[in-house]
Amino acid sequence: MRKQFLTLTVLMLATASAAADRMNPADLRRVTKAREHIIPAVAKEFGPRARFVHLFGQGKGMLAGVVAEVPAEPLGTDDVPLLAIVQYDEDTGAVRVVDREFKYREARTVGRDVALLDGEGNLRLREANGRERLLAQGVGGDLFPTAKGDALVATLIMDGQHAHETSVGLIDLKGRVKVLADGPGVDATPSISPDGRTVVFVSGRTTVASFYVTTVDGGAPRQLTNVGLDSTMLFGGPPKGFVPPPVSSHHMEWVSEDVLRYNAGGGEFWKLNVRTGEAAPDLGGEK
Template identity: 80%
Template sequence: MKNRYLVLTVMTLVGSPAFAEAPPNPADLRRVTKARESLVPAVEKAFGPRARFVQLFGQGREMLAGVVAEVPVEPLGTDDLPLLAIVRYAEDTGAVRVVAPEFKYREARIVGQDVALLDGAGTLRLRDANGQERLLAEQVGGDLFPTAKGDALVATLKTGVPGPHETAVGIIDLKGRVKVLADGPGVDATPSISPDGRTVVFVSGRTSVASFFVTTVEGGEARQLTNVGLENWMLFGGPPKEFVPPPVSSHHMEWLSDDVLRYNAGGGVFWTLNVRTGHAAADVGGAK
């Protein structure tokens, strides 16, 4: 899910020292280049010469990619995103196959042996290998992130409160049961769940600066991890050196351990975050 508050926070930082000092990790650049080599011709063959893949969903050997019918001529607003068809991409072999050919989805994630598909109306369904679907939940905003066991996923939820910036974080199991884990004032979004299934990290604007918070699958009291003590006016003219940028989405997050999360902070720059201590740093990798 894209939301204006978090996106504007990231846009404020583009070109700032926080990003200039952290070039993309060469390994990440190689992965993107390799994905494009397989996806570009496969997408053109399946959907026509105007189609483009615009988003990778997930990490690991098997990922999903979102495809637009054509790139819009005019720039779209932050919340006005094009609907996608979905293909599956195998990083090790480069194989690409169509999963959902209809241009009707916002997001998709692999969950166990199945694929979770979120349509433009906020309805989340689970599709099995035979193409059979069943309803999981409605009023889902996005930011899908499955558990390591593939038995549930965390997501941003629409709260029903008037206004575009009122969202919550919840967990949805494969029986369609939804549990709210965090619902502070304003935006709670972009959740990710640790490999052991115990810790949920998300981004909140409740302190006026988009920051990481942590809670549990039981929905315990949320604790702020990053940007403690900062206020939005402190970002004017460039962020202070202690500022930790938020992620651009949940689709480019991966856990290096039960305690350490790696995420895309924008511009292809990845950061690591220790969810116990709150320590964060740019992950620039080696020169090779």
């Protein structure tokens, strides 16, 4: 589970040239601009061995994770490189250091504050005035803040006999945690709609990673994609109608109250209507 949902996937920024032929032109411009500003800033602030390997979020509040150096050997299942965190303003290109210590899994902007998840699953909130406080423990990752910046959804790690399972929860800024989805196996990669009512997540409860939808009130989850498919149908390649899951929650954005846009890997973005389940690649045109 840790490898599937916690290991940092090197963002398409590192492989943009290979995927450029499949990318929306607007996405390619964003990737190129990010590289041009973040790479030299990271080298200046952290030294020539440091590399930025992940972006968290979109726009002015975008954060980037930095490793001290790229490991010479492939990492094991539970070996996740810890990150320092910088902030990248997509509009101006400005880069500033948020935390120089290499001790984080993820980070997201929440309103004017920054949520920081360390390697032990402790989620802390660093307020704009510099004060920091513990929000929650046992957090697996996949942080996604509400549009209002008053809470965030995340993947939670189960304890005890269900240690290899995860659930999806809502964490408010007072540290209260509410479990929204806890089916058999892994529920993860949540995102919350702009109106703060609808939560979309990915589950493998049918043996095929599929999108599900629920509400912040914890209504019974409804399967949106890959309905009727099971893992045996994927042998030999994805069948007709298969909708790929997102590579992470960090490259999801809502283009309307009902439509979620997400990175499906390989440089490709998809759009998903969370009311109807209709999904399709978003490969061209302006964003």
